Amino acid sequence: MLFMVEMDVNIPLDFDAEEAARLKAEEKAYSQKLQADGTWRHIWRKTGLYSNVSIFDVASNEALHDVLMALPLYPFMVMKVTPLNRHPSAIRDDDT
Ligand SMILES: O=C(O)C[C@H]1C=CC(=O)O1
Secondary structure, three states, rough: OOOOEEEOOOOOOOOOHHHHHHHHHHHHHHHHHHOOOOOOHHHHHOOOOOOOEEEEEEEOOHHHHHHOOHHHHHEEEEEEEEEEEOOOOOOOOOOO
């Protein structure tokens, strides 16, 4: 199942800088592990924003929930989740 997830990150300005750097490093490692195993199919930065658009490929709503809740930066994120269907006019057999 494919989902588009939009993540807006908002770390308070007075949050400890070292802790923020640690959480960002953890987030990067977690994200790259999920990208390597095919769960996190695409990640794009929204230009000019601390925000991304991502595509996830997971087995169920519950699986996506678990992946998102485990994001180290989750406490600082607002997310919008959109389920995706293959478009009937798509010309490619896959969506890579
Ligand atoms: O930077 C972001 O958009 C937030 C988050 C998502 C992946 C990652 O490494 O950080």
